[in-house]
Amino acid sequence: MKRAALLALGVVLYAVAAWMVAPGFYDGIAPPQPYNFTCPPPQAGANSKPSSGHVDIKVIGGVSDASSAYTDDGQIVIGFLPGAFEADGKNTISVDIKPYPTCPHPAGIQFVTNIYQISATAPLAKASNLDMLFSNLLPDPDKIYSATDPTDGWQSVGNAQPTRPSVISTQTSSLGYFAAGYRSTSPSSGAVTLGGGQTLPIIVAILIVVVILAGLPVAVLKRRSGPRRDRK
């Protein structure tokens, strides 16, 4: 009886503790940081505005230094190799990353990240690695798209791959506007479909039904075996 009571106390403690944090704490896989949306989906809850970023890259001996530019919230990172820019007599090259203030919906593409504008005071001479963080509240993207005009002409960039949880990476040879997403006619492979937020309750309901259905025969067997012991 004492054991059952302590176990019940453990259940209550867990329920309270788990209720106090955002749903979803992966075990062994860190819960992703909340994504700062320009246009948050309804399930996002409290949302902070996405950050911008800036870096000045030195040019030494006509070759731009290795560097990276990223937003303060780390939602987009672009890495530059030495000589990544056509320096053309410049002493420094400035790179700016700005979240685009609105959320255009180009035909056939569903974006799951913000759109970011990456601009520099010199054009790229070498392909650069681009990492984009995405939210776990929307389906996973399978491509990174780029455009020179955010309202039109979006094309997928390189061979984008998820490189770690909630990050998709690719290489780009030019700067402009970037966003991660998938073709809207077919959801991305391995996408997490939330089912309107009903998936988890259904899973739990099934588990409870399984426990009840499987537990009933056990309870009946126990009741039947009880009187036999008494007769002995």
Added chain:
Amino acid sequence: MLLIEWSRTLLAQRPGLTLAALVLGGTALVAMASGWPPERLGLGASKFGLRVIGGVALGAVLLLPAAARPGAAPLLPAGLALAAVVVSVGEEVAFRGALYAALEDIGGAPLAIGGSTVLWTLAHALSHPLPFLGAVAAAGLLLALWRWACKDLVAPIIGHVIADLAL
């Protein structure tokens, strides 16, 4: 155990190494229990059906707070399902299996429950932000209490796997 957990957490953050780090880390955790008889780890075969039902019930309890909330909860990416299973089994065998048994030999059930919960929480200190550690600790305590109350590790393994696969 802490070294394995922290190492795999740090490795999993490197591009391209996530799956390998999780699978290798989970396997290494299972190896920590080598030498212990299955019964001492709580892996006996008696009343196996009840243990399985208990595991399903634990899975439901672990998922209930997230399921009861309005709005969508994040689900595990499909590509990480195998890793989640290996890590779940590894953590249960290591923390509620071998560590629990070792601590029980030294200081009885209170030390086994408390010690395994504290070390389990510390093991997640690198992978989880501070606000999540309370929930991690409470989950560890619940699973350790089951291990003590039912002398069983099968149910915590099943419950942990279900929770990690679904959330």
